[in-house]
Amino acid sequence: MRIDIITVLPRLLDSPFSHSILKRAQDKGLVEVVVHDLRDYSTNKQKSVDDYAYGGGAGMVLQIEPVSRCIEHLRAQRTYNETIYMSPDGETLSQGMANELSLKQNLLILCGHYKGVDERVRQHFISREISIGDYVLSGGELAAAVLADSIIRLLPGVLNDETSALSDSFQDGLLAPPVYSRPADFRGWKVPEVLLSGHEGKIEAWRHQQAVERTQQRRPDLFGEGAESGGTKPGSTES
Ligand code: SAH
Numbered sequence: 537m538r539i540d541i542i543t544v545l546p547r548l549l550d551s552p553f554s555h556s557i558l559k560r561a562q563d564k565g566l567v568e569v570v571v572h573d574l575r576d577y578s579t580n581k582q583k584s585v586d587d588y589a590y591g592g593g594a595g596m597v598l599q600i601e602p603v604s605r606c607i608e609h610l611r612a613q614r615t616y617n618e619t620i621y622m623s624p625d626g627e628t629l630s631q632g633m634a635n636e637l638s639l640k641q642n643l644l645i646l647c648g649h650y651k652g653v654d655e656r657v658r659q660h661f662i663s664r665e666i667s668i669g670d671y672v673l674s675g676g677e678l679a680a681a682v683l684a685d686s687i688i689r690l691l692p693g694v695l696n697d698e699t700s701a702l703s704d705s706f707q708d709g710l711l712a713p714p715v716y717s718r719p720a721d722f723r724g725w726k727v728p729e730v731l732l733s734g735h736e737g738k739i740e741a742w743r744h745q746q747a748v749e750r751t752q753q754r755r756p757d758l759f760g761e762g763a764e765s766g767g768t769k770p771g772s773t774e775s
Pocket of ligand 1: 666
């Protein structure tokens with residue numbers, strides 16, 4: 537898989553992709569993440585990419601010219617399955633959406649800034665708009681990193697058995713059960729006996745029951761009619 541990200545602040549995306557699981561995924565060649573500086577597609581001396589909003593009001597708007605130039609430059613090199621704009625008014629990111637996007641080959645993500653991007657970019661270049669939640673960030677970079685992380689960890693080979701994505705919250709429509717590690721007794725706070733029993737069947741049943749209880753307590757909506765489950769199976773043989 538390849539993920540291209542267009543931003544006015546490329547440095548903001550350095551860290552999220554330079555550590556741990558996301559770095560290893562790239563080192564293993566399972567995903568290629570390429571960040572593009574929108575200012576490289578500006579044609580003026582100041583390398584500016586934003587201007588005042590027509591009709592007035594506070595806040596600058598990312599202009600269609602540099603954005604279209606960048607998108608068209610990238611599209612001339614490969615076909616993108618989706619061109620995504622990170623936006624608080626987009627579809628809210630879910631595990632099902634991450635699963636679905638993890639099956640794609642090439643994704644292009646545009647990060648907004650300031651007041652957002654010229655509406656004509658959204659109308660003519662964007663295939664999908666995604667929000668990471670009902671709050672407003674200063675820019676799309678952190679949202680793009682969240683989206684990319686949720687997708688990349690699902691690619692086959694990225695996680696090892698110990699961190700398998702299939703047992704994570706939402707994947708089967710349930711929250712994950714509680715987990716424990718050594719010591720078995722800390723200040724008298726004991727690990728549930730069943731987990732020390734070595735009995736796989738009992739442990740599995742306990743975990744399932746805990747997952748169901750936790751979901752009932754914290755997210756009863758996940759049991760509701762039409763509640764979204766994990767949806768599409770994560771990962772595929774594409775890369
Ligand atoms: N004026 C816009 C917000 C602009 S915030 C509005 O009210 O809808 C600047 C940029 O940050 C946006 O263009 C978007 O790319 C990004 N952003 C902010 N909040 C986000 C969220 N919840 N999910 C995804 N991207 C977000």
